[in-house]
Amino acid sequence: MSTEIFYDADADLSLIQGKKVAIVGYGSQGHAHAQNLRDSGVEVVIALKDGSKSTAKAQEEGFEVKNVADATAWADLIMILAPDQHQRGIYSESIAPNLAEGKTLAFAHGFNIRFGYIDAPEGVDVILVAPKAPGHTVRREFVAGRGIPDIIAVERDASGQAWDVALSYAKAIGGTRAGVIKTTFTEETETDLFGEQAVLCGGMSHLVQAGFEVLTEAGYQPQIAYFEVLHELKLIVDLMWEGGIAKQRWSISDTAEFGDYVSGPRVIDAGVKERMQGVLADIQSGAFAKRFIDDQDNGAQEFLALREKEQGHPIEATGKELRALFAWKQTDEDYVEGSAAR
Numbered sequence: 440m441s442t443e444i445f446y447d448a449d450a451d452l453s454l455i456q457g458k459k460v461a462i463v464g465y466g467s468q469g470h471a472h473a474q475n476l477r478d479s480g481v482e483v484v485i486a487l488k489d490g491s492k493s494t495a496k497a498q499e500e501g502f503e504v505k506n507v508a509d510a511t512a513w514a515d516l517i518m519i520l521a522p523d524q525h526q527r528g529i530y531s532e533s534i535a536p537n538l539a540e541g542k543t544l545a546f547a548h549g550f551n552i553r554f555g556y557i558d559a560p561e562g563v564d565v566i567l568v569a570p571k572a573p574g575h576t577v578r579r580e581f582v583a584g585r586g587i588p589d590i591i592a593v594e595r596d597a598s599g600q601a602w603d604v605a606l607s608y609a610k611a612i613g614g615t616r617a618g619v620i621k622t623t624f625t626e627e628t629e630t631d632l633f634g635e636q637a638v639l640c641g642g643m644s645h646l647v648q649a650g651f652e653v654l655t656e657a658g659y660q661p662q663i664a665y666f667e668v669l670h671e672l673k674l675i676v677d678l679m680w681e682g683g684i685a686k687q688r689w690s691i692s693d694t695a696e697f698g699d700y701v702s703g704p705r706v707i708d709a710g711v712k713e714r715m716q717g718v719l720a721d722i723q724s725g726a727f728a729k730r731f732i733d734d735q736d737n738g739a740q741e742f743l744a745l746r747e748k749e750q751g752h753p754i755e756a757t758g759k760e761l762r763a764l765f766a767w768k769q770t771d772e773d774y775v776e777g778s779a780a781r
Contacts, residue, residue, distance in 0.1 A: 442620060442621075443620065443621040444618045444619065444620055444621075445591075445606055445609075445615060445618070445619045445621070446615050446616075446618060446619075447610060447615045447616060449606065449615065450603075450606040450607050450609065450610035450615045450619075451603060451606075451607055451610075452479065452480075452607055452610050452611060453607075454600070454603055454604050454607035455476070455479075455481055455516070455604065455607040455608050455610075455611045456479070456480045456481055456607075456611075458481070458482075458514075458515040458516050458543075458604075459482050459484075459513060459514045459515045459516070460476055460481055460482065460483050460484075460514060460515070460516045460517075460518065461483075461484050461485075461486045461505070461507075461510035461511060461513065461514035461516070461517045461518070462476075462483060462484070462485050462486060462518050462520060463486040463487075463507055463510070463517060463518065463519045463520055463521055463529065463534075464486075464487070464493075464519070464520040464521040464522075465485050465487060465491075465493040465496060465497045465502075466493070466520065466574070467573055467574035467575065468520045468547055468570070468573075468574040468577070469485070469493075469520040469574070470496075470497075470500070470574060470578065471570075471574035471575065471577040471578040471581075471612070472518060472520065472547075472574075472577075472612055473485060473497075473502060474500070474578055474581075475577065475578065475581045475611065475612040475613055476608075476611050476612060477501075477502075478581070479610070479611035479612070480611075481611055483502065484502065484503045484504065484505050484510050484513065484514070485497040485502045485503070485504045485505070485510075486504075486505055486506070486507045486510035486511065486514075486517070487504055487505075487506065487507070488506065488507060488529075488533075489506050506533070507529055507532075507533035507534060508533040508534075508536070508537050509537075511533065511534045511537040511538060511542075512537040512539075514542070515541075515542055515543065516542065516543040516544075516545055516604070516608070517534060517538070517542065517543070517544055517545065518545040518546070518547070518568075518608075519534075519544070519545065519546055520547055523548065523550045523551060523731075524731070524732060524735040526550075526551045526556070526557060527551055527556040527557055530551075530557050535560075538559070538560065538563055540560075540561075540562030540563065540597075541562065541563075541597075541598065542563055542564070543563070543564040543565075543566060543598075543601070543604060544559050544563055544564065544565050544566075545565075545566050545567070545568060545605075545608065546565075546566070546567050546568075546569075547567065547568060547569045547570070548567075548569060548627070548628065548631065549567055549592065549594075549624035549625070549627045549628035549631075550628055550632075550728065552565060552567075552594050552624050552628075553624050553625055553628040553629070553728075554628075554725050554728040554729075554732075556728075556732065559594075559595065561595075561597065562597050563595065563597060564593070564595060564596060564597050564598050564600075564601040564604065565593070565594040565595040565601075565624075566591070566592065566593050566594070566601050566604060566605040566608075567590070567591060567592040567593070567594070567605070567622075567624055567627060568589055568590075568591050568605055568608045568609050568612070568614070569589060569590050569591075569627060570587045570588075570589050570612065570613075570614060571587060571588050571589065571590065572587040577612065577613065580613060580617075581612065581613035584616075585613070585616055585617065586612075586613030586614055586615065586616030586617040587613060587614060587617055588614065588617045588618050588619070588620065589609045589612070589614030589615075589617075589618075589619045589620075590619065590620045590621075590622045590627055591605040591606060591609055591614075591619055591620075591621060591622070592605070592621070592622050592623050592624050592626075592627055593605060594623075594624045606619065629719070629722050629723055632722045632727065633715075633718060633719050633722055636718050636722070636727075637715045637718050637719070643672075644749075646706075647668050647669050647672065647754070648752055648754055650664075650667075650668035651664050651665065651668050651669070651753070651754045651757075652753075654667065654668065655753070661753065661754075661757040662757060662760075662761050664757075665754060665757045665758055665761055666761075669754065669758065675687055675691075678690050678691075
C-alpha cells in the first residue's frame with residue numbers, strides 16, 4: 440500500500456475557516472489546536488465542564504468558554520481532546536444529545552471509535568487529525584512558521600467532504616507545512632498503542648530499569664549505572680530522531696557500534712518479538728482497551744497500584760539525588776555527549 444502524503448498546496452484552508460470549531464478540553468493538545476486554529480482565521484470556542492480548572496486559563500488566553508453541551512450545539516466541528524478514559528462519558532452526557540446531522544466529530548486519537556466506546560449517529564462525519572508531537576511542540580513549531588507532521592483519517596464521510604475538512608483542519612494547525620499522512624482509525628489506534636507499550640514507553644522504561652538492576656546488583660555504583668543506562672539515552676534517541684538508526688550508529692564509537700551488533704540481539708531476541716506480537720494481539724482484539732477502561736471504571740485501582748510500584752524503583756531515587764547535584768539545569772535544548780559519542 441503506497442503512502443499518501445499531503446502538503447499546504449493540497450489543502451483548502453477556507454473549508455475550516457468557514458466552520459465554527461469547539462475544542463473539548465484545554466490541556467496539552469487542546470491549547471495548541473485552539474491557538475493554532477485561531478491564528479489561522481478559524482472561529483474557536485473552548486468546551487469545558489462547568490467548574491473546570493482550565494476555564495480561567497482559556498479565558499486568560501482570549502477564548503470564549505462554553506460548557507460542552509452548549510458548545511456542541513453551537514459548533515459545526517467538535518474536536519474531542521479529553522483523555523481517552525473520559526471521552527465516552529463526556530460524549531454520552533453532553534455531546535450526543537446535541538449532535539445534529541451535518542456536524543463533524545473529530546479526534547486526535549482513534550481509541551474510542553476503534554473499540555466502540557463512542558458510536559456517532561448516521562449523518563455525522565467522523566474524522567481524525569493527529570499531530571505526532573506533544574501540544575507545546577505543535578504550538579511552538581507553528582509560531583516559528585514550521586509544523587509537525589500529522590496523520591488524518593475518516594471513519595464516516597456522511598457529507599462527502601470529510602477528507603477535505605480533515606486536511607483543511609490539519610493545515611490550520613500547521614500539519615501540512617511538514618506533511619500529512621493518510622491512515623485509518625484502526626491503523627492509527629493499533630500502531631499508536633503498540634508503539635507506546637512495546638517500544639517508546641513500556642519497552643524503553645523496563646529496558647532501562649533492567650539495565651540499572653544488572654549493574655547495581657553486580658556491585659557498580661548506582662550513580663554510574665544511572666548515567667550509563669538512562670542519562671545518555673537522550674543522546675542516542677536524538678541521533679535516531681535526526682537520521683534514523685543508521686545515523687546513531689555512524690555517530691557513536693566503533694566500540695559502541697560493534698557492541699550494538701553483537702550484544703543487542705542477545706538482549707532483544709526472537710522471544711522479545713514473539714512477546715511483542717502478543718502485545719499487538721491484545722491491542723487488536725480489544726483486550727487491552729477493555730482492561731484499561733474496566734480498571735478506570737473501577738477507580739483505576741490497578742493503574743494507581745502500578746504507578747506507585749514503578750515510582751518506587753531504585754533508579755528514581757538515584758536519579759532525583761543525582762540531578763540535584765548537577766552544575767547545570769537540564770532542558771530539552773541540552774545535548775550532552777557521553778562516552779558513546781565519537
